[in-house]
Amino acid sequence: MRVEARDVRDAVAAIDGLDVDYGRPGAWRPVLRSVDLTIAPGERVALIGESGSGKSTLASLLLGERREDRRLAAGRVTVLGHDVFALDRRSLQRLRGRRVALVPQNGGASLTPTRRIAAHFSETLRTHRPDLDRRARRARTIELLGEVGLPAPEAAPRLYPHQFSGGQQQRIALALAMSGDPDLLVLDEPTTGQDAVTRRALLSLLRALSARRGTTMLFVSHDLTAVAQLCDRIVVLYAGEIVEDGPAEIVLSDPRHPYTKALLASAPTLDGPPDPTAILDGSSGPDRAAAGCSFAPRCRHAAPACREHRPTVETVGPRHRVACALHEVIAVALPPASSGKSRATA
Numbered sequence: 232m233r234v235e236a237r238d239v240r241d242a243v244a245a246i247d248g249l250d251v252d253y254g255r256p257g258a259w260r261p262v263l264r265s266v267d268l269t270i271a272p273g274e275r276v277a278l279i280g281e282s283g284s285g286k287s288t289l290a291s292l293l294l295g296e297r298r299e300d301r302r303l304a305a306g307r308v309t310v311l312g313h314d315v316f317a318l319d320r321r322s323l324q325r326l327r328g329r330r331v332a333l334v335p336q337n338g339g340a341s342l343t344p345t346r347r348i349a350a351h352f353s354e355t356l357r358t359h360r361p362d363l364d365r366r367a368r369r370a371r372t373i374e375l376l377g378e379v380g381l382p383a384p385e386a387a388p389r390l391y392p393h394q395f396s397g398g399q400q401q402r403i404a405l406a407l408a409m410s411g412d413p414d415l416l417v418l419d420e421p422t423t424g425q426d427a428v429t430r431r432a433l434l435s436l437l438r439a440l441s442a443r444r445g446t447t448m449l450f451v452s453h454d455l456t457a458v459a460q461l462c463d464r465i466v467v468l469y470a471g472e473i474v475e476d477g478p479a480e481i482v483l484s485d486p487r488h489p490y491t492k493a494l495l496a497s498a499p500t501l502d503g504p505p506d507p508t509a510i511l512d513g514s515s516g517p518d519r520a521a522a523g524c525s526f527a528p529r530c531r532h533a534a535p536a537c538r539e540h541r542p543t544v545e546t547v548g549p550r551h552r553v554a555c556a557l558h559e560v561i562a563v564a565l566p567p568a569s570s571g572k573s574r575a576t577a
């Protein structure tokens with residue numbers, strides 16, 4: 232499903248025909264394959280998939296992150312109309328923070344232990360809000376810390392990161408990411424390692440931020456309960472390829488790709504324990520030379536043809552696409568009630 236020029240113009244982010252490799256010249260290993268994805272203004276999109284499927288890699292590309300050990304083998308990443316890998320350093324720096332910002336995995340660890348909270352904000356605000364003088368920067372820092380629900384935000388700038396709990400450090404990282412008032416916020420597993428109360432508070436904060444500012448969000452997560460609570464769309468990545476993309480409510484209640492079905496069935500819910508047989512062992516990552524479906528070796532429904540032909544992406548409902556040649560057959564064999572499990576939304 233190629234990305235149309237009109238979609239790119241209207242989108243906050245558009246990824247088109249993206250192939251990405253890790254390694255070095257002469258020894259590249261594919262990590263993302265033929266990824267097409269557009270994100271519209273105000274959407275809250277979850278990116279899910281098992282460990283190593285390429286979620287963090289995809290997320291980091293939206294910030295134009297360049298690395299020696301990684302190459303774009305094909306395709307383009309456009310954020311707010313800018314081809315991020317064609318931008319020079321200064322233009323990319325202007326885009327980052329101000330238009331697109333990242334809340335990294337374990338946000339607390341991204342804070343420098345020897346620097347007061349004020350110094351962290353002063354640096355980002357100087358870059359992204361040069362219109363603010365010292366006094367205004369301090370006022371804005373307190374305002375941002377209050378907005379993310381940090382207790383006693385007036386006192387916080389004088390303190391060091393270690394003087395806050397893990398959940399509070401995550402909020403500080405979120406406030407820092409919000410300091411440039413970005414259009415697109417990329418959140419890489421922000422709820423990992425947090426207790427239920429802190430997690431719920433963070434999610435309601437993100438919902439409130441999105442409602443108040445219209446911030447578009449890409450939410451990378453293994454936490455399906457959090458996804459159900461926050462996101463309106465789910466994109467499923469398997470071995471570096473998008474295998475399903477659709478409205479969150481539909482994907483969670485009536486997943487159409489066998490991998491999505493297995494992924495949901497293998498997650499614990501309030502309804503009962505995970506199904507330990509839901510997913511067969513081991514993904515080997517994308518193989519661009521392979522003719523067939525990359526999930527076929529693990530798919531209990533795979534037919535011989537699945538190993539010979541790459542599935543085309545099919546539209547199965549409004550804004551719902553699936554890359555599986557057998558999705559209709561599987562839908563009959565495994566109706567929604569036996570494939571998806573209800574997800575706690577409390």
Ligand SMILES: Nc1ncnc2c1ncn2[C@@H]1O[C@H](COP(=O)(O)OP(=O)(O)OP(=O)(O)O)[C@@H](O)[C@H]1O
Pocket residue numbers: 253254262280281282283284285286287288289300516
């Ligand atoms: N610097 C690197 N060099 C080589 N391979 C890498 C590098 N970083 C990531 N990879 C590989 O790329 C693949 C995708 O990694 P990525 O971190 O994007 O996955 P992920 O879905 O975010 O995983 P997780 O859920 O565990 O964070 C993995 O196979 C990983 O081993």
